[in-house]
Every structure is written in C-alpha cells, then in structure tokens.
Amino acid sequence: MPACLVAAVLAAFGMAITRVDAAEMQPSEHANVMGVARYVLQIPPAEYLAYSGRFGDKFPQGLPPSYGSGLRFQDYGKDASLNFLAVTDRGPNTDAPLIKAGEKVLASKVFLTPDFAPRVGFINVQRTGSAKLVSSIALKQNGKAISGRPTGPGSSGFSGEIPLGDDLKPLRFDSLGLDPEGIDFDKAGNLWISDEYGPFIAKVNSQSGEVTQRYSPGMGLPEILAQRQPNRGFEGIAVTPGGKVVAIMQSTLDINNETKGTAQFLRIVTLDPKSGATQMFAYPHDGPVYKKKGNAKIGDLVAIDETHFLLIEQGKARNKQLRNVVYLVDISAAQDLTGLTLANGKALEYGYANDLALVKNSDAIATNVSAGLRMARKIPLFDLRELGWKPEKSEGLAIVGKAGKLAEANELAVISDNDFGVKARMNGVEDDPEAYFVDKEGVLLDSKVRLTDVKFQIGPGSEPATQLWIIQLRKPLKDFFAVN
Template sequence: MKKVGLIMALSGSLSLFSATAVEVERYAIELPAEAQIPYHGLYASEFPRGIPTGLGSGLAFAGKQPDGSLLFYSLTDRGPNGDAPLWQDGKESTPTKIFMAPQFTPKMMQVRIAGGRAVASNAIELKDQQGNINGLPLPDELIGSTSETALSDALKPVTEQSERGLDTEGLVSDGQNGFWLCDEYGPFLIHVDAKGKILAKFGPTADKDEKTIASGLPNILKWRQPNRGFEGIARLPSGKIIAAVQSTLDIDGKTAKKASFIRLLELDPVTGATRMYAYPHDIDAYKKSADAKIGDMVALDDQRLLIIEQGKDADKKMRNLVYLMDLTNATDLTDKQLDGKEPEFASDRTALEKAGIHLVTKQLVLDLRAHGWNAEKAEGLTLVDNQTIAVASDNDFGLSVKVKNKEDDAKSPDDYSIDKNGQVYLEDKPVKTHFAIKASEGDEAKSQLWLFKLDKPLK
C-alpha cells in the first residue's frame, strides 16, 4: 500500500543537501503466500498464516523496468528470532536467542513497486557446496561467535551451533549479475552468484591459536560487538567494496562505550587489498558511544557515499539520519596506533588528529524522522536516481518477545536467566516472571520501503 505526502522540513546547519521540500512515497512490502514461514509452535495462534519473511535488512536498486515499475532486491537476516533470558548452567550464564524456525535459510527477494504497491517475489535462498545455509550462531571456538545458545519457543536448547550460519545484513550488486552481502556474525563479506550460491567469503584473518572459517580481512574486526558486525555495504564504481561495522569495536572489552569512531572497511576483490577508515558518529548525541549504529550505505562515486546513522539518543529518542560522507582525506587505519594501542583507545578525536589520523568527513542530507519515518530500524539504503533515496526497514519478522510479571525495572528478557528446569531468575533470585511471543502490530508488523525525492540532485 502506498502513501504519498509532501513534507516541509528546515535545512540543517550541517547539510549541503538537506531539502526544504521532499516528496515521500511510503509502501508496506506485501509478501506472497509462500513467503510465510510455517510455524506450529506454542504461539501458533499469533501467526495463523505462518511467520512473515522479514525483508529490509538490505536494499539494492535493480533499475526501472520497461513497464515503468521500479525493481529492487532486498534481504533477510538470520531468521525469525527474539530476545531471551540468559541460559543458566550452574554458575555460568550465556546469552541466548529464541529461534522460531531454526532451519530458516537467509534469502534475497525481489521487490517491485508498481501501481501504488510494493510486492515481494522470487526468493533466492543462500547456499554453499553443501546446500542451503542457515542463520544459526557460530561455534564458540571460532572468530565470529556470539556465544549464543539457540532456544526453542519453549526456552529449551534446540540445536547445535553451525559453522555455516550467516546473519546477513546488507547487499549490493557485483556488477555481473551476482551480489556482495555483508554479515554481522564474523563479520563476513560474502560474494554470491545470481542464484544465491556462495562464491567467496572473507572474514577476520586468524592470529596464532585462533580459528576461523574465512580470512582475508584485518584481524581487528573480530572485536565487533556481538551481533554488530558488518551492517552496511556498498560497491564503488571502481569495483571496490565498502562495508561498515554497525557500531564501535570493543577491543579487549574496553572500547565500545568510549571509542570516538566506527570502522569502515574497503576491500579490493581483485587484489585482496584492504583499507580501513574512521567514521565519526554523532558521539555527543548518545548516552554512550556504543549506542550509535550504522544502518546501510550506498555509493555516489569512488569517494562519496550516503550512510544511515541511527540509535537512541541520550533522551532515549530514536534518531535515523542520512549523511553524505567523503573518504578523500581519510587516513587508512591499517597498522595505525597511538602509544602502542589501537586508535579506539584515544581519549578523543583531537588526539587522533594530532596523531595524524584524519576521520571521514560528513554532512547531513536527510533526517528521516523529521520526514515521517516511524520505524525503529532503517537498514536498507539505495539510490533510484540522483534525486531519489530509497530506505527500507527491518521488521524483525513481525514478532517480539514480551516480559510478563516483570520484576522491578527489569523490562528486557535478557535481564533474566533461566535454567534447564524452566525456573526464571533475576540476579540469582527465583521469580515468577515468564515470557510470551507476540505478533507485531502497526508500522512494525511489515517491512517498509520509502522513497524520498529531494528538491535538488545529489550529484
């Protein structure tokens, strides 16, 4: 369903391109019946037609078709999952996720805008030499592990971890009928053909005594926060691939909350050469630096890209901003250190500049929320033309986990723990709290695809 509006907005003082008038087209992505994931579990009454496939983790424009329709490719993440209490095993507790469909295969789908509708079709499942992959967490001993235990809807361990698991979060055309994807486990970069078969996978190269299932990228990327690996990806006209870590790195568990930048990675697929850059997130807007998140990217040319920055600010209000960033004068972070430590340990950006480390520059283009955007996550970004930006939301497969009979101010499932007998604890005290899975409603129920037409071209 399409909604169109002409929304007036004041230009921001930082912005070269911020529009004074923007035409906005709003679509809820419609899914075919076969895109409903079969589910017969404890909460089947919430999903009588199955769980809807959650698109919007990535977005790539495939062109205007002869019939006038606009064709996009979009992407799922690892599958229908939700927050869950920590798994309590004796004195040890580990993070968990509820996997509603443990054998779900991450996939791409076409999305076509025509006749006032955005309709998804033609699912392309991701596969390797062994067949369809899955979205399950990686084994604990591997680089890229999140140490998560996969639980059923009954909060029982359901499966072993998987070396073939991917949590895909972005896609872009490779210019030859295939795609480059990014993942937030490894973090990995994955090259696939038009049928979704994995041709190559790049990940942090292992140091001594480390184990990995993919290499070719700087080892430091292993310090991504769990489930915050690569979140955005773009292909430059030169053919190089740019990927953005979702948030600040947490080196030795010490830098996530204070690091003054988020890492960008550049990969030359032909030579394997890599570079890294420092993206200056709006550090003063957040309660802590770790709260800033990247949504996605798209390239304008070999030096300039649009990037979504988002997250809850210090007042817990959601922000979703599109910036134009320029790599021209940014320093390659490879092997850069300050006083023997990685740049993330620098006291502030002034210290980085004094050490000769220049960050990416950026200018505000569009405040999505000021133009009506109301979904929490803006995770797909692409260009229809040099005046029209397309943005997609991730609806998390239209489900959420609710806390029932909460204790004190413990509102999140992962504030609690649970043992093999089903006993729930809060700070080692048994409680009567329980959890329920609910189907989302309103704007969060479906993936959204919005078109923002600016009043001036970007190029």
Template sequence: MKLKTPALLFTSLVPLLSQAAELHADRYVVTFPQGDRVEYKGAYASAFPDGLPVGVGSGLQFIRKEGNDLIFATVTDRGPNADSPKAGEKDSKIFANPKFTPLLMTIRIGDGKAQAVDAHALHDEQGPVSGLPLPEGLIGATNEIALSDTLQQLPSDKRGLDTEGITPDGKGGYWLCDEYGPFIVNIDAGGKIVKKYGPQAQQGEQGVAGGLPNIIKWRQANRGFEGVTRMPDGRIIAAVQSTLDIDGKSKNSALFTRLVSIDPANGKTAMYGYPIDAGVYKKAKDAKIGDIVALDNNRLLLIEQGGDKNKAMRNLVYVVDLTQASDLSEFDKEQAPEFNDAEQLKARGIKLAGKKEILDLRKLGWQQEKAEGMTLIDNQTIAVINDNDFGLQAVLDNPQSESTKADDYEVDGRGHLTLNGKEVATRIALKPLEKPESLNELWVITLPESLK
C-alpha cells in the first residue's frame, strides 16, 4: 500500500543540501502477499486470531531495479517478544513464540505496493537458529530471563541471534549484525550461516565467536550492533547501538558510541568513535543508532535517534566522516576513552568522527518510534524502514490497586508475578499494537542534492 506525501520545504540541511529545497517522500506499508504470519497459539491467542504479523525491517539493503520495481533484502530481529518485570536483579522478556527463527526476506516495491516475500530461516549446520538469549557466563549473554507468555522460564540458546542489520557480502550472500554478542554474521543467499565474528575471549572467558575487539562485550544489554555496512574496499563496519557500559560505569557519560571495522580478507580490526548528540539527551545511554550505510571508503550515512530530555523522539540522518577519526584500539590499552570528557579526549589526541545532519525524519512526517533500516538506492535516493515489533505489546492485567505499573512487580520464573515478595493474581497479558506502531512502513526519500 502506498501513500504519497507532498513535497516539503526543508531548510535545515545547510550546507550539504540547498536552502528551501524540496524533499520528496513516497510512503509504503509493507504487506505479505503469501500470507506470511508468525504462529501463536499461546494463552492470549484469542487476541491474535490470524497469528502475529512478521516484523521485517530490522535491516534494509537495496539490491537492484527490475524494470520500475525496486528490490530490497531485509531481516527480522529475534522474534515476537515483549517487556516483563525484573526477575530479582535480572531483566526478563516474554517470547510469544520461542521457536521463532530470525528470517531473511525480500521486499519488492512496484505498482504502488511494497510486498515482502521469499522468507528464508537463518540456519547453520545444526539446523534453524533461534532468537533466544545466550546462556549466562558466555560473552554475549544479556543475562536476561526468557519467559513464555505464561511467565514460565525458557531455556537459553548458545546459537541464539538477535539480527539487526544487513549488507551484501559481494559474493551473493550477506553480512548481518546482531545485538547479543554483539556478532557480525556472514550468511549465504539461502540464510545459512557460514561465518560468525564476536568479541575475542580473554583468559578465563568463554565466547561463542571471536575476531572482534574484546571491549565491545561491554555493550548495554540488547544494545549491541544495530547497523552494518560493507565499504567499497571490502571492510565491514558495524555500529554499536549505544554507549558502552564498561565495568558498569560508562554508559551515562560516554560522549560516543563505537563503529567497529573488520576486514574479512585479513582479520584486521579498527574502532572509531561516533559522537552522539550528548547534550540533547537526559543521559548519554539514551542515544541509539538505527542503521549505517557506506557512501565511500571514508563516509557513512547514519541514523541517530532516541528520546530527548523532554522525551520527544528524534530520528536524524547524518553523514559521518571517518577521515580524521582516531582508531581507538591503541588508546584502550591505557584507559577506555568512554571515561574521558571532551577536554580529556583532546589532550590524549583522540579525534572522533565528523558529522553533518542531512535529514530530520520527524520534520518529514515520520511518526514511528524508530527507523531501524536504511539503504542507498542511488546517489540522491535513500530508503528507511521501521520494525513493527511483530505487532505485539505487553500490558498489566488485573493490577493490585496500589501498584499499577509493571515495574512494581517481579517475576519468579514459575508462572507468577510477585509484589513485595508475595505472589499476586496480577498477570502480564499480550495484546496487539495499535496503528501506526503495528505497521511496517518503508519510505523512499529523494533528496534535493547528491550524496556523492
């Protein structure tokens, strides 16, 4: 389904885009002509008589044109899940369908429609992988408790993935990135995993995969790699979604998040600091990267988003220049730069990447909370997409009169909520998201000037 948005006057793009230039955006709602749905037969199935919508849009990659049609690749994340109260000191998540396998799909735009087809389940030599969290004690474990919709604890999965980005590998397959490890994963065109990189385990640690700098293990839980892109020279760059939380002490004050580079040809890695708009947020941890796209060997497009000090969502697209950015690897040996303020970074000779805003999606009419996928169609056209979270949300059912917020309760992992240490009849129920949050929106945006 396509809705045409009017051309808008947009004046804040100076100097990269001309003053008062026209921006054109075509908005599509992604549909599934083959009837793809996620099976759900749980306790709240009556609210979802047709199952759950497939939540594509965690990543987006333009592949080619076929006549006037545009062809994209996309991925889902770990599957339909919803927030639930803590289990003691640990976070928990409800997995509506614990057997869900992250999917690779194709989106075709043509005849005024955006349609997702050709689903491939991600798999390895052992079969389909899951989206369940990794076991505690492994590098990449979020230490969150996975729960069924009846609040029973689920097993963890050493092969679990929470995929969040996609870029071609130049050989007919793709590189994906993941929020757990965080991992960078190479798959073939059919979704089979052929290579996985993760933080390199140090003495006394156990890791699922290696080859990446150990320091990125300090990503905030569920804030691992959120975007990935392949540079023209073959390097793969993945963006850590938010500030690292080194030893649990840096997430609220770090001035940057990390862009991690690896050359699959020789295994060489590097890391660069992307300067978040630190003064805009209540805490630095609130800044989130949505996706990244290579423009050339030194420049990227990048989505920065998150709620500002007034809790207003912002979704901005920047051109990021790595030309003068320092490789943080050597500086980490002394002290992680996340603990430095601007003057200290300067005194150490650490240069962060340069950035220029080119587009404010909110001013263009974007209403979704997040833009999670972005791709370059040509030098003057980009596409962005949201993830609809499988059209699912959690609500507090039958709350105690004095405690009306989910955070007031705890889960015991055996099917119950507790309040002040006592079991209560209150439950966490699942219900459909309302529109527009329940929709997968894909926007094709024509910029007034070339990006190259």
C-alpha cells in the first residue's frame, strides 16, 4: 500500500502517525540537508503524571511528560535502532497573574504538580518504526527527591518568580530546585545536566539519578554568571571527548539590570572537572535579526570535538517570524574572557562593537585588540523552519554517530519542547494571566479591585506532541568547518 494511502487510513481511524515515510517527506532541497525523518515521541501511559487538582477534568489521562529540554545520542542498539538520553525541565507550569504584595509586584508561575522531580528519559528510535520513551529516572539529592520549584530569594538560583499552586496560593521554595535544560554524559558514565535557575551544572549518577556535585556561580563557576536574566541560565551542555564540560547561557547577561537588551554576545563556559579550571568565551548572537538583543535564545549545545560544537539559536525575529537556526561553532581562536573588562572597567556586556576593540585584563593592563574581542566563529547550517519545523521551541540537539568520531557523522537529531502540553488562560476581557493580579490568599484582582466574574483556567496547550527529527546532512560535519 502506498505510504500516502497508509497515512490517510491511519488518519481516518484517528491513529497517530509517528513517522513520515521517506517517500512522503520529499528529500530536502536545502543546500546542506539531504532529508528528514519525522517522529512523534510515544509516551507509555505509566509515564504520565498523575494530576487530580483543580483542573484534573481537563487531563483525564494525567499530564504528558515533556522530554524536550535536552537530547543526547547514547549509542546504536543491536537492531541498529538509536538510543538517546533526554531530560524534562522543571515540570508542568504555566504563566500566572502577578503577585500583589503591598506596593510590590512580583512575577509568578503556577506549578500543577509542585512536587514533580525533573526526570531523565531513555528514548529508543526505530528507523522504520517509532520513537518511544522506554524508561525514566527522577533526579534527587542527598537521597531526597528534588523539585522544579525555584530556590528562594537571596539564592543564586532565585528566578524572581513566586511559585503558586493551581489554587493561586503560594507554594514553598525549594533550596535544591532545578530547572534542567541540557544533558550529556562522560566516559565514566556520569550524567551532566545544565540548569537555567542558578545557573547550575549538576553531575548526576546515571543509575540512581542522585546529584553528586553541583556547581554554581562563585562555587566552581565564574561569579559573573549570577547576572543572568531571571530563569535564563544555562540552556545547553556538552562534554568534549577530552572530558571538559561546556555550557552556554540561554541569553545575554543582564549586568546590574542594564545590559540584556544591548549585550553583543552570550557566554560559553568550559569547566575541567579534574582541576576545577574554567574559561569563558563569547558567542556572537544574531543581534540585528532581533528587535532586542535579549530576545536571542539558545536551544541546545553539543560537542563535535574539543573546540567545535553545534548549537541552536532561536527566538522571534524582528519580522515577528520564529527562527530555529543550527550553527556550527568554533572556539579554537576565541579569547578567554576571564578577567577581561572594557577599558573603563565595566563588564564586556556593556560594550558595543567599537568598545570591544579595547579590553582590559585582570592586571589592569589595557590591551588593544585590533580586530576587536575575538569571539567564537559561527557557520549557519540550516534553519529548522526551512525544513517544515512547526513547534515554537527546539531545545534538544544531538549528533548521531560513533563516540570519538562525531566529526565524521552526517546525522543530527532534534527534539521539541511542548511544556508538558499545558496552557493558562483567563476568561476575562484579557486572556493573558499576566494582565491580572492575585493576592497571597489566591484572590484575583484587577489593580486594586477584587474580581468575582473572572476565572483562572488551565487546559491543554496548542503545541503539538513532542517531535523528534533525524536530519541527514549532505556531507560529514568535518567538511563544513574544513572549508569555511
């Protein structure tokens, strides 16, 4: 039976199409992409999150977990299938009304399952079949399950958000809270997870899910990273063949709340777990593309070798169109930012193009860099939108290939993040929850007036189920950076 007829029959009976056959996907005409195999990640019912809260009737089967915050290729199965590691973020949460506390107005998030522990998932992809979540483990620390709730005020992980339950009443903060956004593993089998709260880097036992070590700004990581935008810490993490751990900030740093919209670059951080040594490098985002430079976001990061990486840069462009661009990044000639400032002593994030030609090292010696600050070099490979990508966010990226030989690989994998398939709405004139206020008792307000006819609602979101794509390039990765 022709593939198109099979698809039509399945659709007629309401059956999910989990893979688009090669005959139907029409091999790409993109200069760098040969073709794409598209899957919808299948989640076993036992992996759904039990939810019997205020909006439980909207989710009779429970909440579908979202394993799209990070992706890494593990190995080939004996049947030539593909095995991946994936990770959830902090759990099912939604936008919420602003908190009215006296004269202060605070941001908030509703956590539908407040005790949810972020999880690592193991995914198997049958090339001619489906992509399935096989199993998962929950993260814990000191033998105790952690949650995705933010750490409290005054901590490096405080996101500036007040956690609320589905009744809009405040929840407890979690001093061990994590919001995972990337995953990789080292030769010893340890998992390395990046977090966008702290930002933190967590070393994790792959068998138990136990966090065995946590790095944070000033505690193993450069202190300047604490100046991240709220909840935009580390977005991607990669382990190089030599064992270095490399992480990248999701967005520009916001030094003294002044630079998020003007900074010319995002920071890449390298950590040597053996010596504790760190370095930082500048990744130049596509500034002119965005209305504000702070709109540039990273999706994920994966190492090819010690100095070459792939990453996803994404966000809404100036023309209001979404973009999800995969770049090849080379830091071999990039300048270590450690101890560098502008000539006036300010952080490099304050500098515009001309300013970055003059930097000062930690010994207060001004150094004129004729070509400006040496940032990472980047080469665009493709925009997922050009290949038919529909989800808003692509937050997992992996190279499919043999360990130690990833430069010879010509296949990539990308996974989407659908935020657990939930979305909040208001039934008032404005449907955006952030257009309203709520007090500490969970009572909705419009400015100072109590509302009785407006309700906060949560239901299924419009984002599609988790997408996982296998993308075949026209040539090995090494050939892209060899000729550029």
